[in-house]
Amino acid sequence: NTIVVMASSSKRAALSSAYFYARSEHMSKRAIYHQLISKYGDGFSKHAASYAVRHLHGISWNRNALRSAHFYRHNEHMSKRAIYYQLISSYGDMFTRSQARYAVHHL
Template sequence: MKRYLSAVLAATLVAGLTACGGGVSQASSSSGSASSSSSGSASPSASPTKTSRPVPDVAGKTFAEAYKVLSAAGFYGSAYGKDGKKWTHTTPDASIVVVSTNPAAGTVSATEDIEIHVGITEAEHAAVAKAAADAKKAAADAAAKAAAAPKVPTEYSSALSKAGSYSRNMHMSKAGIYDQLTSQYGEKFSPEAAQYAVDNLKTDYNANALAKAKSYQSSMSMSPAAIYDQLVSQYGEKFTPEEANYAVQNLN
């Protein structure tokens, strides 16, 4: 009888403990489920949206002016050439004006990036800029060279001016001009000044010889052979044989 009561008591205790454990498990499960349900029901916050605004009209402005106007309106502008390509290495200077934009002026847009179209490609702009830089450098080099060059003596420049006058008005040869410049009965320049003058005179001695030949032909009715002799004579005009030959071959 005692063994029977002990077995019944043990079974009762086991059943009670099992019931308690199940309740805890169910409570935990219920709590977890509630937590999971609560977590799953939370929605993410919405991202902010960009504000739409009209694109300003910047046609006719320089790129710098257009960029400033667009920036003030909340846009970011990039230069595009007439070939439709974006400028990536340089920026349009003040000589280049804006043709249009994309999106077009007046378009209500939420985008930040605006294409600023100009009427020249970046390659063309680079070529123009290089040519200008080369010209500026050449001018600077020429000025530096001129400053470094020795100053021409006044006598030399005077002799050169006089030589030009003899060439233009009297159509003289190089040798004839030199003799006239150094002659004691002429200009009386020093041999050095006279040589400088004929070496630096920019003139066409073929044209001078032809002018002399026509003068002999019209005023003295000389033959081509006689004119040739007069042109090359050391007592005459002192043109070179090549210059005299050019003259008689081109007489009318």
């Protein structure tokens, strides 16, 4: 038996946006959360954004980091070292150190 939990419309909308950012923009979980709560972004409540990032399933964060790394390598012509720091920066992509290492290693 599957238990279906009914989420509020705000939570469902935040989750929908979170999936877009994860699958289409290849963002990190932390960057998605910040995008969702930003008044310059989606403007969701912290509660709705937390719900959304907790319920993202089937996302490979390593793959997202690698896709971002490829973009920086081919479009910005950045070194592997610069890419690593861009990926982990709180002003950049906000991937974990492990995810950034994976991405740089697989470039």
